[in-house]
Amino acid sequence: MKCRTTAPGPSPSAYAPAHIEGEPVTERRRPRTYTRRVTPSALADLVRSSAVTVLEARGLDTGVLPEQVTVERPRNPEHGDYATNVALQVAKKVGMAPRELADALAAELAAADGVESAEVAGPGFLNLRLAADAQGEIVNRVLAEGEAFGRGDALAGTRINLEFVSANPTGPIHLGGTRWAAVGDALGRVLSAQGAEVTREYYFNDAGAQIDRFVSSLLAAAQGQPAPEDGYAGAYIDEIAKAVLAEEPGALSLPENECRETFRRIGVGLMFEEIKQSLHEFGTDFDVFFHEDSLHSSGKVAAVVEELKETGALYESEGAWWMRTTDQGDDKDRVVIKSDGDPAYIAGDIAYLRDKVERGFGLCIYMLGADHHGYIGRLKATAVTLGYDADVVEVLIGQMVNLVSGGKPVRMSKRAGTVVTLEDLVEAVGVDAARYELTRYSVDSSIDIDLDLLRKHTNENPVFYVQYAHARLASLQRNAAELGIERKPADEVDLGLLSHPREGDLIRTIGEFPSVLAKAAELREPHRIARYLESLASAYHKFYDVARVLPQGDEEPTDLTFARLALCEAARQVLANGLSLLGVSAPERM
Template identity: 75%
Template sequence: MTPAALAELVRNTAVQVLDARGLDTSVLPETVTVERPRNPEHGDYATNLAMQVAKKAGVSPRDLAGWLAEALNSESSIASAEVAGPGFLNLRLAADAQGEIVRQVLGQADSFGVGELYRGRRINLEFVSANPTGPIHLGGTRWAAVGDALGRVLSAQGAEVTREYYFNDAGAQIDRFVRSLVASARGEAVPEDGYGGAYIDDIASAVVDREPHVLELPETERDEVFRRTGVGLMFDEIKRSLHEFGTDFDVFFHEDSLHTSGAVTTAVEQLKESGSLYHAEGAWWLRSTEHGDDKDRVVIKNDGEPAYIAGDIAYQRDKRSRGFDLCLYMLGADHHGYVSRLKAAAAAMGDDPATVEVLIGQMVNLVSGGQPVRMSKRAGTVVTMEDLVEAVGVDAARYSLIRSSVDSPVDIDLDLISKHTNENPVFYVQYAHARLSSLQRNAASLGIDRGAVAEADLSLLTHDREGDVIRTLGEYPRVVRAAAELREPHRIARYLEELASAYHKFYDACRVLQPGDDRPGALTIARLHLCEAARQVLANGLALLGVSAPEQM
């Protein structure tokens, strides 16, 4: 019995208990909360339902808890229900009811944990969106890992997710990039406001190889060649790096297209007509303070050129025109002001601000030997995605970036995540999966066929360590749902570490395969099914993180 099934049983029982005493059943919540107590001696699960609704029902919490305990003790799936403290209810599942979790995992296999929370919703998930003026730095790398994992988690809850990369190919940063390429091609020093690093020399050389006479062209034509070819080469490299990192996008949206297509002009005219813009100091301003922003924003500058927010407004309008119910933006730590700005832009266009959601990610620091790692081989001043992958590999890089909440800055210890020991979280989880895979291979080599799980006697799984594994397995669907609802894929990683820990402790305490020529009994078969269920859930969780589940290590 999973926690969700137990919660439903408790609620149904509460309805019967209240109804039998002529009490109002409408005081009950739609979903009852059951949780695993910190102290295992208090039972497998606990609920504070009686304390939550007793006053509304006109009875004491302990009386209501006692009635619930009496009714639940008559259920075959409940080994015991006991009242504790002011009205808590501690529950222990019958052994065969616990075993049903194993049957459910093996029955659903790789779909175990899949839910319906966002069934029918179309979500545009925009992340990374690094400027095409250099390799992806660590901040973008964090979003590449977290954003991809979040997309997987949202999809696992039924959403139709479109992963989108906003390609900033308009604006002053592209002009600086072009000037840097030209300077490199001419053997000159990096412009004062330009970009440095070996990658600039590489791209400049590639442009010259493709267009041998480019430096002989008039300045305007020359710069256009470097712009078109250089930006294209940089963007191709960014896409390649992302793909090798396990992160692919459905849409690469070009900022420049908003300007060349007239989308920005159309959006601005729409705002003028609706009265959402006003003219002052020679510029056009968005009345963003009317929608919660801290100040009004310039949309068209006094020189007639659009400000950056003009593109944001047109972009949001474009996303909604494509039919997305929710537009999720994942932005860096220096973009806090964009939260209210983007919501204000949506509201000004007549949209519900709730269709816009902005996640802000904090900084990533690399340390080695207790000291910060700052220099990149190619970028010269920052650590890039390729630097991190080269140092520790894709799996360790992704996992270490995902396992911490994006709300907090994170220090990545290169020495730790390079270790093949249980100190390294990703190794710890992957090793548990490999160990479980090896166990099944060993059983097969001994001629042991665990058979169909429906025929196994899972009520034999009564050891405390077996119960720990089973109850942890049962938590997985709830963890996936919470990770999607709260936009926190790190919950998956932390859960996997908990499951790996429960399994390692079980393995140390409970022998699965018997020594010598002993014929495997029903307990061996039950434990093999339990181990396969644990392996399956580890594989499912790692897949949501985009991390491999090795069968050998």
């Protein structure tokens, strides 16, 4: 049978420096005003242009500079807001000592608008601090762009066929398929957010031996007999068998071939409709449901096989026809037409890839289960055999998922009998918790899902931690409205007042979202979004611990009040944007 599928969040900080709420505005450090504001997305360009200026002034080759200069947030905030190692990267290439180049670059950067300071550390690292009002531009950008903040156009013009789940219609979706339902849907959202035109596709395996075994199992259940040795068992088989008889009461009286075809047609249809409904309720919908059987009935399989025979891409041996996939790096050649004349499974894969490319897709991403690792080389070899670039195919392999409750594995489903299903997981923890937990890990790793943890409404539960931060921020905006405090237009808010370390950390974390999203799309790793959201929630909770936003009692709102309200709304917006990319709700009340 082929099936194409297969840490607690941080707690709020106890950080509690001297309280800063009662300070008059005049007592707070007010940064100078800059003609240009620097955001993290522009900082790398600023560092590179400054390096060009330094090298040109010395008559040195600027071509040694990387196209994209690395600018990162240091682990220790005492080292600055951002750091770069560009001086270490290029100094030797131009004949300068790294620290000498770093000193010159620091002087150039320190004079730039929006840069508070630039200091050299160690052998040639540069630590940068941005002015508070320069960082405030990040807040304005979020408020101006709203739901669009973080999106980019790196994949604009790219048509992507994203095939995922594609479980055999022989039973409910198991945990491996459930993982792909969450990750695949999130990946589609992430790729779309970078400008790609994404088609979500489900490959409906309605041909082959697994369907024959499914039909035999239904027939056995309808006749009150035990399931065949190689068949399927579970309460769902009995349910579908009864549904077939309810629709066709005389099905068992038909000639054998007609009886089997009746159970096949109705049973497979009922199972597949149930799968689609389960996926829809899980928040995962598809643009295309492609039927494997259509490749055979339409003649597309036969046509591509004949074409490959004529071009010499297939050869005959031992009565079978083989594809020379070893020529493209596969571990062995593959049988396309078996010695009995029936097509092997790869024959459908060949026709299916041809069909995808002919539909105009420049990239075909396959998300397959852990037992399909061999398909990476096989599908890429297929692409080359068909005359395409191997890179038209990209294969992601997902590892196993295990459920744990009470410290023990959960192995059995009440309905499916042998495996834990999508419905079992959703019933246990809900859609949001299930989707978030399945998405927050790299698909390269097996995961153990702690059901007891995901049921908790505490900060130990990652999805609760992130959603609670959003709900807290939404509540803050409601409370402000009840006090008659409305956010001011951007040009009337002095974001330079946001100079406390926790405010700066929250702003810088907000500003990282576009680059996190871009990297998640580039590496096909939506789990980066989840981990980022946990960092953002942590930064907000730490800010909230030390900074009172709204006035109390008879106090009047100050300029600082409006600056913090703008910052909080920016944080809420980014949390909502990130959760949306994961297909997880952003509740306003919890």
